[in-house]
Amino acid sequence: KNQVEQSPQSxxxxxxxxxxxxxxxxxxxxxxxxxxxQDTGRGPVSLTIMTFSENTKSNGRYTATLDxxxxxxxLHITASQLSDSASYICVVSARGNNRLAFxxxxxxxVIP
Amino acid sequence: xxxxxxxxxxxxxxxxxxxxxxCSPRSGDLSVYWYQQSLDQGLQFLIQYYNxxxxxxxxxxxxxxxxxxxxxxxxxxxSSLELxxxxxxxxxxxATSGSFEQFFGPGxxxxxx
Numbered sequence: 775k776n777q778v779e780q781s782p783q784s785x786x787x788x789x790x791x792x793x794x795x796x797x798x799x800x801x802x803x804x805x806x807x808x809x810x811x812q813d814t815g816r817g818p819v820s821l822t823i824m825t826f827s828e829n830t831k832s833n834g835r836y837t838a839t840l841d842x843x844x845x846x847x848x849l850h851i852t853a854s855q856l857s858d859s860a861s862y863i864c865v866v867s868a869r870g871n872n873r874l875a876f877x878x879x880x881x882x883x884v885i886p
Numbered sequence: 887x888x889x890x891x892x893x894x895x896x897x898x899x900x901x902x903x904x905x906x907x908x909c910s911p912r913s914g915d916l917s918v919y920w921y922q923q924s925l926d927q928g929l930q931f932l933i934q935y936y937n938x939x940x941x942x943x944x945x946x947x948x949x950x951x952x953x954x955x956x957x958x959x960x961x962x963x964x965s966s967l968e969l970x971x972x973x974x975x976x977x978x979x980x981a982t983s984g985s986f987e988q989f990f991g992p993g994x995x996x997x998x999x
Contacts, residue, residue, distance in 0.1 A: 810990075817888065817976055817990030818929070863929065873942060874988075878928035 777801050778877035780864050786883045787854055795880040797847040797864030805869040809838050809849045812861045812879065821849070821862075854884045889913065890979050890991035898997045904965040907994045911958055911979030917941070918960040919980070919988060920952055924973040935960055936982075964996070972998045 778799045787793045806825045810818035822831045822838040830839045835852045861879035889912035911918050920932040931944035935954035954960040974995050978988040
């Protein structure tokens with residue numbers, strides 16, 4: 775079983791609308807959680823990184839939240855733009871090793 | 887632009903062949919990571935090098951090998967290629983051996999026919 779589960783698998787939203795992506799993880803002990811944006815055929819680009827003590831972090835129209843007790847994170851996209859069409863990948867790092875656990879991504883398509 | 891470069895951008899080859907993918911990390915980064923991303927699959931960690939030495943190993947097949955050279959660039963060698971090896975191969979780099987912040991390259995798309 776994957777240590778990082780993301781939902782929904784795919785999402786279509788209208789330009790200008792908001793959306794929220796979910797990430798549940800079982801990685802333990804927890805070190806940090808990051809959200810990446812990956813455009814089709816390109817390398818992932820970091821959006822946010824949160825450690826255990828942080829429960830929210832913003833990067834422009836992207837806001838990530840973290841609940842380390844329930845092992846859940848969300849990524850909220852505000853006032854979506856066509857350029858937000860991408861895969862959003864949740865990545866969790868365990869304390870004490872260099873391994874990262876990757877979710878399969880939320881595929882977001884923004885339509886005009 | 888992440889500062890990580892990968893060559894070639896695209897590679898088409900036949901089953902049974904051997905290929906080498908190249909990665910140059912960001913200036914100053916000592917760690918290099920290799921990932922495989924198949925169609926509709928998440929990123930799969932293959933292997934990590936830190937300052938020339940292997941640091942961590944993931945789901946890397948025995949037909950695959952990698953190395954990091956003194957100038958810190960890295961190469962991923964894929965041999966006895968199979969159709970299922972067709973994928974995007976990403977290299978990422980970070981400043982230290984800890985994986986706190988990784989910067990990804992643009993990837994190499996490998997197609998095995």
